[in-house]
Amino acid sequence: MNTVVMLTEDHPHGALVDPAQPLINIEDQGLTRGDGVFETMLAANRTVRKLEAHLNRLSNSARMMDLPAPDHEALRAAIELGLSSTETGPQTVVGEEHVVKIMISRGTVERGPHSWVTITAAPEKTLRQRAEGVKALTLPRGHDPAEDGAYPWLLTGAKTFSYALNMAVLRYVKKQGADEAIFVTDDRRILEGATSSVIVARREGDSKVLLTPEPNHGILPGTTQGAIFNAARANGWELGFGPLYPQDLYESDGVWLASSVRLLAPVTHLNGNPLTVDAALTEELLGYLARS
Amino acid sequence: MNTVVMLTEDHPHGALVDPAQPLINIEDQGLTRGDGVFETMLAANRTVRKLEAHLNRLSNSARMMDLPAPDHEALRAAIELGLSSTETGPQTVVGEEHVVKIMISRGTVERGPHSWVTITAAPEKTLRQRAEGVKALTLPRGHDPAEDGAYPWLLTGAKTFSYALNMAVLRYVKKQGADEAIFVTDDRRILEGATSSVIVARREGDSKVLLTPEPNHGILPGTTQGAIFNAARANGWELGFGPLYPQDLYESDGVWLASSVRLLAPVTHLNGNPLTVDAALTEELLGYLARS
Numbered sequence: 168m169n170t171v172v173m174l175t176e177d178h179p180h181g182a183l184v185d186p187a188q189p190l191i192n193i194e195d196q197g198l199t200r201g202d203g204v205f206e207t208m209l210a211a212n213r214t215v216r217k218l219e220a221h222l223n224r225l226s227n228s229a230r231m232m233d234l235p236a237p238d239h240e241a242l243r244a245a246i247e248l249g250l251s252s253t254e255t256g257p258q259t260v261v262g263e264e265h266v267v268k269i270m271i272s273r274g275t276v277e278r279g280p281h282s283w284v285t286i287t288a289a290p291e292k293t294l295r296q297r298a299e300g301v302k303a304l305t306l307p308r309g310h311d312p313a314e315d316g317a318y319p320w321l322l323t324g325a326k327t328f329s330y331a332l333n334m335a336v337l338r339y340v341k342k343q344g345a346d347e348a349i350f351v352t353d354d355r356r357i358l359e360g361a362t363s364s365v366i367v368a369r370r371e372g373d374s375k376v377l378l379t380p381e382p383n384h385g386i387l388p389g390t391t392q393g394a395i396f397n398a399a400r401a402n403g404w405e406l407g408f409g410p411l412y413p414q415d416l417y418e419s420d421g422v423w424l425a426s427s428v429r430l431l432a433p434v435t436h437l438n439g440n441p442l443t444v445d446a447a448l449t450e451e452l453l454g455y456l457a458r459s
Numbered sequence: 460m461n462t463v464v465m466l467t468e469d470h471p472h473g474a475l476v477d478p479a480q481p482l483i484n485i486e487d488q489g490l491t492r493g494d495g496v497f498e499t500m501l502a503a504n505r506t507v508r509k510l511e512a513h514l515n516r517l518s519n520s521a522r523m524m525d526l527p528a529p530d531h532e533a534l535r536a537a538i539e540l541g542l543s544s545t546e547t548g549p550q551t552v553v554g555e556e557h558v559v560k561i562m563i564s565r566g567t568v569e570r571g572p573h574s575w576v577t578i579t580a581a582p583e584k585t586l587r588q589r590a591e592g593v594k595a596l597t598l599p600r601g602h603d604p605a606e607d608g609a610y611p612w613l614l615t616g617a618k619t620f621s622y623a624l625n626m627a628v629l630r631y632v633k634k635q636g637a638d639e640a641i642f643v644t645d646d647r648r649i650l651e652g653a654t655s656s657v658i659v660a661r662r663e664g665d666s667k668v669l670l671t672p673e674p675n676h677g678i679l680p681g682t683t684q685g686a687i688f689n690a691a692r693a694n695g696w697e698l699g700f701g702p703l704y705p706q707d708l709y710e711s712d713g714v715w716l717a718s719s720v721r722l723l724a725p726v727t728h729l730n731g732n733p734l735t736v737d738a739a740l741t742e743e744l745l746g747y748l749a750r751s
Contacts, residue, residue, distance in 0.1 A: 171485055184485075191483035191490055193463055193476075193575065198483055199562070201493025201621040232623065233630050270491070283485065309613045310602030314645070320631040321601045322624055329493040329621030331524065332614055338525050339612040353606070 170253035170286040172245040179238070181245030181284065183252055190283075197272025201329030204228035205270045209289070209428045212262035213250040216456075217427070218243070220390040224326065225269060231325040234271060234280055242269055242284065249286040256288040261457060264289035266428050272328070293429050300435035300444060301346040301424060305413055306336060308350040308358055312386065324387055336361040347424055347432075356380070357411040363424035364389030366431070367411060368448055370420050378419075380409040391425040391456065398455030413437065421448045430456055462545035462578040464537040471530070473537030473576065475544055482575075489564025493621030496520035497562045501581070501720045504554035505542040508748075509719070510535070512682040516618065517561060523617040526563060526572055534561055534576070541578040548580040553749060556581035558720050564620070585721050592727035592736060593638040593716060597705055598628060600642040600650055604678065616679060628653040639716055639724075648672070649703040655716035656681030658723070659703060660740055662712050670711075672701040683717040683748065690747030705729065713740045722748055 172181040173190070184190055197203035205228075206221040215221070222239045229237055246267055256265040266289055271282045315321040336348045340361075349365055350358040357365055357380050364386075367378040377399050379392055396406055416422045422434040422442050431452055433444050464473040465482070476482055489495035497520075498513040507513070514531045521529055538559055548557040558581055563574045607613040628640045632653075641657055642650040649657055649672050656678075659670040669691050671684055688698055708714045714726040714734050723744055725736050 169486065186485050189481045189483055190485045191481055191487070193478050193482045193577065194461065195483070195490070196626075198487065198490040198564070199497075199560075199620065199622075200626050201619075201623045202626050203623075205491075232627060268491075272490070285485065306612060307610055309604075309607035309610050309615075312601075315601035318599055318601050320598060320624070320628045320640075322627050323601075325623075327493075327623040328491065329623035330491075331493045331495075331617075331619040331621035332612070334488075334492050334494050335524060335614050336612045348612075 168254070170249045172249040172284045174241055174245055174282045180241050181248050183248065186285070192275050194275045195272055196274065196276070197270070197328050200273070201327060201331070202232075203270060203272035203328040204232055204234060204326055205268060205328060206326065207427055208267045208269075209430070210250055210265040210267050210286070213265070215246060215267055217390050217394055218246075220393065221269070221427070224388070224390060225271070228325040228327065229271060231319065231322055232327065234273065237269075237271060237282065242282070245284045249284050253286045254288065257294065259289070259294060261430070264294075266290070270328075289428065296346065296429055296432040300433040302344070302436040302439075303347045303349050303360070303424065303434045304340045304343055304345045304438055305351045305355075305357075306340070306348045307353060311352040311356075312358065326387060333361045345436075347434075349437075351413070355412050357409070357413070357416070359386045359389075360424045360426075363426040363429065363432075364392035365411070366392055366395065366423045366425050366452075367416060367419045368421040368445075368452075374405055375403070376405045376407050378407040378409070378411060378415070380411055382408065389425055391427050391430065395425065395431075395452055395455050399452070402455065416442060419443060421445045423449070423452070460546070462541045464541040464576040466533055466537055466574045472533050473540050475540065478577070484567050486567050487564055488566065488568070489562070489620050492565070493619060493623070494524075495562060495564035495620040496524055496526060496618055497560060497620060498618065499719055500559045500561075501722070502542055502557040502559050502578070505557070507538060507559055509682050509686055510538075512685065513561070513719070516680065516682065517563070520617040520619065521563060523611065523614055524619065526565065529561075529563060529574065534574070537576045541576050545578045546580065549583075549586065551581070551586060553722075556586075558582070562620075581720065588638065588721055588724040592725040594636070594728040594731075595639045595641050595652070595716065595726045596632045596635055596637045596730055597643045597647075597649075598632070598640045599645060603644040603648075604650065618679060625653045637728075641729075643705070647704055649701070649705070649708070651678045651681075652716045652718070655718040655721065655724075656684035657703070658684055658687065658715045658717050658744075659708060659711045660713040660737075660744075666697055667695070668697045668699055670699040670701070670703060670707070672703055674700065681717055683719050683722065687717065687723075687744055687747050691744070694747065708734060711735060713737045715741070715744070
């Protein structure tokens with residue numbers, strides 16, 4: 168059973184609620200309009216990783232959506248309450264694992280925005296993807312999201328409840344026997360996964376290069392990709408920022424989909440064709456995350 | 460107070476529920492992922508207009524989202540129950556008015572999809588827009604949605620809960636002192652309103668021409684626009700289907716935003732500049748709707 172902490176007027180730092188009971192009004196605009204913002208995080212041994220980065224991205228999403236600025240201290244307290252109350256999560260190399268989500272909905276017209284935190288044991292599927300890797304398909308995004316960046320009303324870079332497209336993409340790739348999608352522009356430039364960032368490693372003589380598509384081109388800034396890149400630089404990696412094409416993935420020494428809970432899933436196949444998988448490299452990059 | 464009818468296993472044709480109580484699970488994917496489909500309709504004198512067209516578009520949205528096919532008979536029964544139980548709506552030239560919504564959410568992972576119908580008295584703002592017209596701004600869509608049409612995973616043409624962008628657009632235009640947005644491509648071709656279709660009338664000598672942007676180019680097919688066009692053709696109008704540019708709106712004999720509840724709101728200003736408004740034409744087109 169999930170653990171849910173709601174932040175209310177009576178309990179501004181959150182109180183435990185029973186998620187088996189209906190908790191949401193049927194006119195909540197988070198429901199009727201996908202009108203809210205969220206963050207998904209990993210807790211290892213009941214401590215959220217990169218919490219500051221997530222809270223900052225949440226504040227940015229809220230600002231873009233004209234939602235009130237999230238109260239970071241209240242959210243930290245709510246997360247702490249939830250993590251101290253939740254059931255045991257699976258034990259992995261990173262420790263005891265839970266998924267922590269912060270949700271902020273615009274709420275009903277009458278009562279306005281409200282927030283809650285949900286905590287679940289890390290799902291088996293995620294742990295399996297991390298261990299066994301994923302098969303990915305490239306899918307056209309229909310347009311280059313960089314075209315949207317200049318127009319604030321298109322919410323580029325906000326992480327909103329309006330995720331129907333991302334969910335449709337995952338259903339589509341599953342029907343094709345794959346696990347994940349990598350969006351590309353019509354000229355085949357790599358963008359991002361449906362729910363992840365793309366990271367590519369390449370050895371060039373003695374030097375090691377870590378690559379990802381250009382940030383700030385309509386791609387959601389990945390907190391996991393950012394953490395890995397910061398640590399990799401400190402450990403002697405060169406960093407590169409796109410453009411990347413499918414050819415670059417086929418000619419790489421490793422490709423991963425990075426996200427907060429999945430951490431790093433090696434891409435074993437692209438459009439049905441095998442990619443180089445290097446367990447030692449995966450372990451090295453995961454090590455950077457553990458220390459971030 | 461809204462009237463809400465939920466369709467459940469025990470009440471497959473719907474039962475009245477109390478919307479003052481929380482009714483939705485906090486893990487409902489309609490909420491957490493904007494993962495659901497809906498229709499908004501107008502009931503005049505407690506009869507839904509164009510119900511068949513709305514049910515067909517709902518079925519199309521559900522199919523695109525891999526949701527179970529909606530049971531039209533059950534939904535008709537639920538709507539009838541709601542309309543026979545709801546409070547009195549405002550009296551206008553079209554009769555007693557209510558807004559009727561059908562919502563289908565993917566529900567929780569454990570329990571799966573579920574549906575409900577909400578009924579509210581037609582809001583004053585809508586009636587005012589119909590009477591007084593609206594000020595519209597053209598806003599770039601960031602890309603031509605026609606580019607998305609070939610890719611089913613982009614859900615072009617599905618009416619989903621993931622409406623955060625449309626809501627952001629309405630907030631944006633309100634800050635600029637306008638009421639509504641008209642999306643344009645980067646080459647300034649007219650697409651559609653954020654929550655409406657665009658209709659343009661032009662007199663050419665003795666003939667009258669009714670125009671709308673090309674359908675099936677990434678624009679949601681408007682049931683109201685369709686109904687007006689069908690009746691207009693039968694009444695001697697010529698019909699035209701884009702491309703339309705802002706110039707065509709400035710040089711027209713009338714521009715309207717058409718949607719099911721608003722019916723036809725004359726656009727009085729485009730980007731702050733006055734457009735021709737013709738009350739007789741509005742009345743003529745509204746008359747076609749009343750008989751559809």
